[in-house]
Amino acid sequence: MLDSINADFTSSFWGLYVAGLVTISLLVCVLILVLNMTSRETGAPQVQAHTWDETLQEYNNPLPKWWLYLFWGTLVFAVVYLAVFPGYGTANDDRGARAEYAKETEKFQQVFDKYAKVDVAALAQQPEAVATGKRLFLTYCIQCHGSNAKGSPGFPDLTDNDWLYGGEADTVKTSILEGRAGVMNAFGAVLSGDEIKDVANYVRSLSGLSADAARVQRGEAVFAANCTVCHGPDGKGAASMGAAFAALGAPNLTDNVWLYGNSEAKIIEGVTRGRNFDNRSLKNAMPAWGEFLGEGKVTLLAAYVHSLSQKK
Ligand code: HEC
Numbered sequence: 001m002l003d004s005i006n007a008d009f010t011s012s013f014w015g016l017y018v019a020g021l022v023t024i025s026l027l028v029c030v031l032i033l034v035l036n037m038t039s040r041e042t043g044a045p046q047v048q049a050h051t052w053d054e055t056l057q058e059y060n061n062p063l064p065k066w067w068l069y070l071f072w073g074t075l076v077f078a079v080v081y082l083a084v085f086p087g088y089g090t091a092n093d094d095r096g097a098r099a100e101y102a103k104e105t106e107k108f109q110q111v112f113d114k115y116a117k118v119d120v121a122a123l124a125q126q127p128e129a130v131a132t133g134k135r136l137f138l139t140y141c142i143q144c145h146g147s148n149a150k151g152s153p154g155f156p157d158l159t160d161n162d163w164l165y166g167g168e169a170d171t172v173k174t175s176i177l178e179g180r181a182g183v184m185n186a187f188g189a190v191l192s193g194d195e196i197k198d199v200a201n202y203v204r205s206l207s208g209l210s211a212d213a214a215r216v217q218r219g220e221a222v223f224a225a226n227c228t229v230c231h232g233p234d235g236k237g238a239a240s241m242g243a244a245f246a247a248l249g250a251p252n253l254t255d256n257v258w259l260y261g262n263s264e265a266k267i268i269e270g271v272t273r274g275r276n277f278d279n280r281s282l283k284n285a286m287p288a289w290g291e292f293l294g295e296g297k298v299t300l301l302a303a304y305v306h307s308l309s310q311k312k
């Protein structure tokens with residue numbers, strides 16, 4: 001653990017840099033103090049040259065002794081403190097804030113590790129585990145899925161019991177652990193503009209939305225020839241074709257639940273350009289969390305997500 005944190009510092013440069021700065025600061029303080037250790041001169045007190053507001057003047061007395069000694073004291077304290085609680089550029093010491101942080105994280109990691117192999121569905125019944133999962137969700141997941149987990153265009157709603165990859169507790173866990181990236185190829189170069197409009201109308205009709213009857217009829221054939229491989233023969237999505245296909249992530253097109261919107265224009269856009277098709281940037285991909293969070297936290301997250309669509 002310590003090694004992995006200190007690995008951020010690949011050379012001793014920063015350690016030396018900090019040590020140098022600390023040394024210089026301390027020496028400057030000493031210098032200022034020494035220069036101010038003048039003793040009080042006898043006779044009438046000297047007055048500074050400047051005068052404000054016509055009469056306001058300032059004595060030129062040395063610093064009070066008690067103040068000076070206090071300052072020397074803080075310098076001594078600083079040196080002792082730096083030695084005892086390593087702050088003197090010692091990144092690799094096993095004491096100090098860095099090590100303390102490592103110990104804390106390790107302690108927490110052990111708390112979470114307990115959950116790594118616990119059954120997700122069973123865990124979803126335990127309010128405390130679900131509450132912990134929710135806190136993790138609020139930390140790691142809301143930027144894409146929203147604080148209420150209801151998603152936004154391109155980012156699925158996790159509360160509606162409608163799943164791209166299947167909603168079994170273990171499948172949800174796999175989605176989080178390994179990440180997901182459903183890709184739909186672009187048909188802009190394969191189909192004519194009319195064919196795309198036809199199939200878009202057919203897709204809308206599958207969810208009972210208004211559509212042009214003649215286009216729906218023609219679109220059904222286009223769909224059968226181009227789309228069923230991923231979306232299934234009846235358009236009910238990859239997960240409806242069994243576990244072997246679920247990983248394709250092609251959504252159910254018959255349930256009026258939409259990732260990108262149900263307007264004819266949105267559907268035409270998706271079919272023409274594809275979704276996540278420019279492989280350089282998987283814009284709407286679900287990152288894999290297993291390595292970053294560890295399986296324990298992922299299991300708690302899965303329990304929370306699973307619980308969202310269970311209570312009805
Ligand atoms: C960078 C954005 C992003 C973040 C952060 C993110 N997700 Fe996702 N998530 C997505 C996208 C996009 C998808 C849909 C993937 C696809 O379309 O193939 C998805 C899909 C999922 C699915 C599968 C849904 C289904 O219908 O099968 C689950 C479960 C999920 N996310 C949970 C989480 C959890 C839990 C977290 C926090 C640890 C999280 N996500 C963080 C973008 C994100």
Ligand code: HEC
Pocket residue numbers: 154181182183184185187199200203222223226227228229230231248249250251253257258259260261267270271275276284
């Ligand atoms: C290679 C598999 C594949 C093929 C072939 C395919 N799709 Fe898709 N489709 C997907 C995936 C995966 C998604 C989800 C993309 C995402 O997660 O960002 C999707 C998304 C969609 C959406 C968006 C759904 C929503 O909820 O907003 C529509 C509409 C759609 N496809 C229609 C079609 C049509 C029509 C065809 C045939 C012309 C087709 N698809 C062919 C895999 C495919």
